[in-house]
Amino acid sequence: xxxxxxxDALRERLNANKALFRALMTEAGFDLLPGEHxxxxxxxxxxxxxxxxxxxxxxxxxEGVYVIAFSYPVVPKGKARIRVQLSAGHSExxxxxxxxxxxxxxxxxxxxxQGS
Numbered sequence: 857x858x859x860x861x862x863x864d865a866l867r868e869r870l871n872a873n874k875a876l877f878r879a880l881m882t883e884a885g886f887d888l889l890p891g892e893h894x895x896x897x898x899x900x901x902x903x904x905x906x907x908x909x910x911x912x913x914x915x916x917x918x919e920g921v922y923v924i925a926f927s928y929p930v931v932p933k934g935k936a937r938i939r940v941q942l943s944a945g946h947s948e949x950x951x952x953x954x955x956x957x958x959x960x961x962x963x964x965x966x967x968x969x970q971g972s
Contacts, residue, residue: 866944870894873942873951880955889937897937898958900925905936908965913938915961921954 877896881888887899900909906927913925927936940954 870942870944873944873946873948876948876951877940877942877955880952881958884955884959886958894942896940896942898940900936900938901934903934905934909936909938911965912958912961915964916957919957919960921957923954 874892874894874896878888881896881898887901889897889899898909900906900912906925909925909927913923916923924939925936926939928934931937942951946954
């Protein structure tokens with residue numbers, strides 16, 4: 857607790873990581889739930905969203921980025937998502953790499969005819 861009270865550096869880094877991730881993902885055309893949380897849901901709505909979220913999460917793992925896809929019954933039907941957990945331990949390069957992996961995974965899934 858003493859360390860947390862003495863420095864805002866980690867909190868500032870987390871806030872910067874959240875803002876960067878949200879900005880880059882939005883620019884890349886991904887649908888994010890609004891909020892300021894360190895857990896950022898990347899949405900894959902619709903009837904085929906659960907399959908698409910799972911395929912993209914699987915593809916991202918092959919690129920060394922671990923994310924979790926959630927679908928019904930964990931979340932409401934038609935509101936599948938990939939959960940991204942950001943932390944102050946991530947560097948700016950880590951955040952950029954995660955976004956690049958999302959873009960690459962979406963392209964790979966689309967190229968395989970498995971996207972939306």
